[in-house]
Amino acid sequence: xxxxxxxxxxxxxxxxxxxxxxxxxxxxxxxxxxxxxxxxxxxxxxxxxxxxxxxxxxxxxxxxxxxxxxxxxxxxxxxxxxxxxxxxxxxxxxxxxxxxxxxxxxxxxxxxxxxxxxxxxxxxxxxxxxxxxxxxxxxxxxxxxxxxxxxxxxxxxxxxxxxxxxxxxxxxxxxxxxxxxxxxxxxxxxxxxxxxxxxxxxxxxxxxxxxxxxxxxxxxxxxxxxxxxxxxxxxxxxx
Numbered sequence: 550x551x552x553x554x555x556x557x558x559x560x561x562x563x564x565x566x567x568x569x570x571x572x573x574x575x576x577x578x579x580x581x582x583x584x585x586x587x588x589x590x591x592x593x594x595x596x597x598x599x600x601x602x603x604x605x606x607x608x609x610x611x612x613x614x615x616x617x618x619x620x621x622x623x624x625x626x627x628x629x630x631x632x633x634x635x636x637x638x639x640x641x642x643x644x645x646x647x648x649x650x651x652x653x654x655x656x657x658x659x660x661x662x663x664x665x666x667x668x669x670x671x672x673x674x675x676x677x678x679x680x681x682x683x684x685x686x687x688x689x690x691x692x693x694x695x696x697x698x699x700x701x702x703x704x705x706x707x708x709x710x711x712x713x714x715x716x717x718x719x720x721x722x723x724x725x726x727x728x729x730x731x732x733x734x735x736x737x738x739x740x741x742x743x744x745x746x747x748x749x750x751x752x753x754x755x756x757x758x759x760x761x762x763x764x765x766x767x768x769x770x771x772x773x774x775x776x777x778x779x780x781x782x783x784x785x786x787x788x
Contacts, residue, residue, distance in 0.1 A: 550648050552576070554624050561622050569618050574598050577614035577630060585610050585632075592634070595756055597729045609635045609756040613729035617704030626650050631706035633732035638754035643733035645710045654710040654737050662740035664714050671743035674718040675771040677779060683708040684721040692721065692779070705765075709734025712767050713741035719768030720745075721776060728760040734767075744773045748780060 552560065552573035560572035578598040586594060586602075593604030596612040603609075610632065615621055617628030626649035633640040641658040654669070656662035662669045674680050678696030682689065686699040693699055700717065702708060705726055711717045713734070732755045735745045745767040746752055753762050766776050 553621065553649060561618070569622060570598065571615070571618055571622055573621065574615045574618055578612070581610075581612055581614060581630075581632065585612075593756070595635075595728060595760065597727065607636060611635050611640070611728050611732040611756055613706060613727075616706040616730060617702070620703035625703070627702040627707055628704050629707045629710070631729060631733045633736060633755070635728075635732055635756040638757060640732045640736035640755065643736040645706050645733050645737060647707055647710070652710075654713065656713075656733070656737035656740040658736065658740070660740070662713055662737040664710070669713045669737070669741040670715060671713060671738065671741045671769040672715040672718040672772070673769060675769075675775075677772070677775055680718040680768075680772060682719050682721050683711060683717045685723060688723045689721060695779075705730045706734045709738050709745070709767055712743060713737045715741075719766070719772050719776065721766055721780070722764040724764050726762050726765060728755045728762065731755070731762055731765060735765075738767050743767060743769050746773070746777070748777070750777050 591606040593609035594602040613631040621628040629647040633643040643656040645654040689699045708720045747763040
């Protein structure tokens with residue numbers, strides 16, 4: 550947060566065209582890597598901003614030091630730090646911290662998920678009409694045409710946290726994501742009673758040979774099933 554505001558605007562650059570990174574991303578990554586691997590030296594490491602390390606325990610930290618860097622640079626609050634511990638391809642512990650919002654989301658396999666200590670439960674919304682869906686509004690015209698509200702925020706991990714807390718009814722992405730975008734949020738949504746899957750309905754596995762994932766869909770069970778059915782085939786974009 551020392552970088553938030555003017556500091557972020559002055560200290561950022563592009564890794565690739567259209568892919569910004571800031572000094573805060575690098576500092577957060579270094580802090581997390583040093584802290585976590587000193588505490589668990591046999592764990593692996595997978596992050597957006599630093600070299601992967603395999604570890605020897607079969608457990609891997611999967612980290613996005615700032616998810617939503619564009620929002621962070623612009624001084625908006627829709628960014629977060631996303632951290633999961635993955636074992637056998639599945640997240641078993643997770644945290645998503647949104648410091649500008651004062652929110653900490655956590656999840657433990659079989660132990661539920663929480664925001665600032667309060668237990669989370671996904672929305673019971675069971676129809677697309679009237680559903681509040683997080684995604685790129687310009688690319689979800691077919692859902693808006695049947696009555697869904699679509700809202701865009703920059704951070705995919707924060708979208709998943711908001712789905713888990715029922716501040717939104719679901720997430721619909723139209724582009725592939727990376728392990729570090731999804732692993733923590735996947736567990737937090739699942740432990741809140743929801744489901745995250747590929748557009749074909751398959752569950753995702755993380756920290757394998759490839760770190761790219763299909764565009765996810767996440768919601769409570771009833772709405773998730775309806776979204777899979779509705780979105781079978783290409784998603785129509787708005788004119």
